[in-house]
Amino acid sequence: MERGDRAGARTKARTWPTRAATRAGARAPFGVSWGAGLWPAAAETLRDWARAEAGPGRLLPFVPVAFGAGIALYFAADHEPVAWVASLAAAVFGVAAFLLRRNRAFPLAVLITAFAAGFAVIALKAQRIAHPVLAKPVQAATLKGFVETREERERTDRFVLRVTEMDTAGRAPALPRVRLSVRKGTAPAVGSFVSLKARLLPPLSPLRPGAYDFGRDLYFQGIAASGFALGAVITQDPPAAGGWRLRYAATMQGMRDAIDARIRLALDGDQRSIATALITGRRDAISTPVNDAMFVSGLGHVLSISGYHMAVVAGVVFFAVRAALALIPALTVTFPIKKAAAAAALAAAAFYLLLSGAEVATQRSFLMTAVVLIAVMVDRRAITFRTLAIAALVVLLIAPESLVHPSFQMSFAATLGLVALVQIGMPGLFATADSSTTARAALWGGREIAMLALASLVAGLATTPYAAYHFHRVTPYGVIANLLAMPVVSAMVMPAGLLGLAAMPFGLDGVFWRIMEIGIDWMIVVSLWVAALPGAIGRIAAFGSGPLLLASLGVVLLGLLRTPLRYAGLALLGLSTGWALLTPQPEILIAGDGRQVALRGPDGRLRLMQSGGDQFRIRQWLAADADSRAADAPSLRDGVSCDADGCVAALADGGLVALSFRADGVADDCARATLVIALAQPPPDCAARLISAELLKSSGALALRRNEGADGGFVTVAVRPKGLDRPWSPAPADVPQESPGSAPTQRTPPRPAPVDATPAAPDQHDED
Structure with a gap:
């Protein structure tokens, strides 16, 4: 909406109540005049506001919102939609919107069409990339294929293999891609053709109901399994060419490796890892303490290449090229140096997009930056909601599955807040052209500090719901950390990195990496200090x-x-x-394999019974419960007793929960416990509420809470409820007859607690 529209809306708002209502009030008694004039006037004011919101140019920003809502509905479906039916529905709505283009219902028709189009686009993509998913572990598989991507991590390396040959003795379908972990420093080069033996595991399903679905992410990446390489990875001559995509990936990976090698000569440790992350987007080698401190302090966004990095790159190139061209007097008169600088900045931003791996946040940032620079080249206003809307639509058309990823949600929420801040206008405390020289000098620093503080506050508030939902935490001191660190990152770290890239071909880059290190040291110091402040980790319990x-x-x-x-x-x-x-938290959490059970004890905190040591799952459970304890905290075993047959612990109401490892211990648990999780075959006449291993195979992880009714049973939520059948989480063929409902339980006297003896932990895989 233009300034005239906003002024008109404000003028209409100020005229409430209307003159007609005022005249009616003058002729009526006090009480009657107030009642007669208030509601008609309020309704008229609301209509005025609604008409202002529906003005010219106000529809486009809501189109990607409706498009995204259609994508969200697709992910909420119980089974896979029919793609051609969804496409036909979107086409019908589109024709209807066209026919209504001169009707008052046109805006609503457009939004409905966008909603249907979003649903159809994601359904078509799921159909296009459809592939099998590994259902059961494969202990030994012989694989051959091309290496598509490679990641460096803190303890291991990881790569994605596009499989061309697979031998599993007929126990698994042919898989398109697998993601494998290897010893650190042994991952093969991108583009190489390798053969190896590996243990394959199904993609990790949600660790509790409502948790993030890692398997869904892998499915849309075309990855059907994960696992570990067994023995050496052998590089061979490929039987055929890998295709242009693989050659492009190998070229870009080789460029990233060359940059990392140059940085490695000057820096080491977290400084080297962060410098590499800022330049190439590879951030997996950062140590856990520093990585956690960055996110706790609110500086984690620096590690993910997004709008800030793209703006710095484009801005530095724009002003450098413009300043260089301005040194030539003839060009300043005859040549549009501003437009030439914008074109150079656009080329630099495109190169940075490709170099950094083109993740969702980087795609959005590049599109926003590209629209801004193109607007400069055609003499149009750049920073608007239309720019953001176009960027969102393009990203969702290319990768509609990114809607459910926290990167997309937080990136666009923060950008929406910042664009709204620009549209509303910055505070008027800044110096203007009419201010005196003394005033401008006095307020020079205040402008930058206030802008940075306000931008950090707005972006932090806009992303808070998504950080709380996905990571169960907020950053109360994020503004402080950004105020202390971001000026150094903007003025020293990023410019030094760009100069280092430019100086690499001449062998003069070392000094710039060391300048970059100074700024990174300061950023690490700030993040560790802020993360150590009291209350720095604002923990939020999981909600739906x-x-x-x-x-x-x-x-x-x-x-x-x-x-x-x-x-x-x-x-x-x-x-x-x-x-x-106010979301109620579960009293009992059961892992999908039944080997780990968490229950809420008398003090309201979780207790852990387990036959295994999946630390990643325990960390996720504790984070979702807003629990600050470490995964190996001794207090997690308080009140838990284990022997060779299983473990037992008491709920807050005194009822016992038993985890039974062996068949000879299940019968005793059935007679005395309230709830039994049986990894062995249970007796047919078990009196307790029973969760069997077969049931867990079909339902996945379970969350149980007490039924508020008089029966005293449990309300159970499953990761895979009955009827759910999606490509990344297919319904099992052999579903057991029993169902984890909320049937009442029978209470019996508890058995004596056995002696503490934690059973040996089998191997677990970590999908962190």
Whole structure:
């Protein structure tokens, strides 16, 4: 909406109540005049605001919102939609919108069409990439194929293999891609053809109901299994060419490796890892303490190449080229140096996009930057909601599955907040052209500090719902960390990195990496200091997708609307916060293999019974419970007793939960416990509520909470509820007859606690 529209909306808002209502009030008694004039006037004001919001140019920013809502509906389906039916529905709605283009219902028709189109696009992509998913572990598989990507991690390396030959003795279908872990420093080069033996595991399903679905991510990447290389990885001559995509990936990976090798000559440790992350996007080798401190302090966004990095790269190149061209007097008069500088900045941003791996946040950043620079070249206004809307639509068309990824959600929420801040206008405390020289000098630093603080605050608030939902934490000191670190990153770290890239061909890059190291040292010091402050980790217990959707609607309304209707977004954010905080937490969590069980003890904290040591799962469970304890904390075993047959622990109400390892211990547990998780064959007449290993194979991980009714049973939520059948989580063929419902349980006196003896832990895989 243009300035005239905003002024008109404000003028209409100020005329409430209307003159007609005022005249009616003058003729009526006090109480009657108030009642007669209030509601008609309020309704008229609301209509004025609605008309202002529906003005010319106000529809486009809501189109990607409706498009994304259609994608979200696809992921909420119980089984795979029919793609051609979804496409036909979108086409019908599109024709209807075209026919209604001169009707008042046209905006609604466009939004419905966008909604249907989003659903159809993701359904078509899922059909296009459809591939089998490994259902059961394969202990030894012989694989041959091309290496597509390679990652360096803190303890191991990892690569994705595009499989051309696979031998598993007929126990698994042919898989398109697998992701394998190897010893650190032994991952093969991207583009090479290798053969190896590997242990393959199904993609990791959610670790608890409502948790993030890693298997869904892998499915849309075309990865059907993960696992470990057994023995050496042998490089061979390929039987055929790998294709242009593989050659491009190998070229870019070789460039990243060359840059990392040059940085490695000057830096080491976390400084080298962070410098590489900022230049090439490879951030997996950063040590865990520093990585955690960066995210706890609110500086984690620096490690993910996004809008800030793209803006710095484009900005540095733009001003450098413009300043260089301005040194030639003839060009300043006859040549549009500003447009030439914008073109050079666009080329630099495109190269940075390719070099950094083109993740979702980087794609969005490049598209936003490209639209801004193109607007400069055609003399148009750049930073608008239309720019953001176009970027969102392009990203969702290319990768619709990115909608459910935290990177997409947080990136666009932060950008929406910042664009809204620009559209509303920065505070008027800054110096203007009419200010005196003394005033401009006095306020010079205040402008930059205030802008940085305000931008950090707005971006942090906009991303809070998504950080709380996905990572179960917020960053209360994020503004402090950004104020201390970001000026150094902007003025020293990123410019030095760009100069290092430019100086590499001449062998003069070492000094720039060392300058970069000074700034990175400061950033690490700030992140560790802020992360150590009292209350730095704002832990939030897990909540469902309902509060997140309500909060997302609140962020959209607060950011996109221009009239006072925007404050409805604040009301929705308040409701979503209350809903999230009041979400009941489960009393019992059961892993998908049944080997780990967490239950809430009398003190309200989780206790752990296990036959295995999957530390990643325990960390995720504790984080979702807003529990600060480490995965190996001794207090997790308080009140838990184990022997060779199993483990037993008491709930807050005194009822026992038993984890039975052997068949001869299940009968005793059935007679005395409230709930039994049986890894062995249970007796047919078990009196307790029974969770069998066969049931867990079909349902996945379970979360149980007490039924508030009089029967005293459990309400159970499963990762794979009955009827769910999606390509990344197919329904098992042999579903057991029993179902984890909320049937009442029989209470019997508990058995005496056995002696503490934790059983030996079998090997577990870590998908962190």
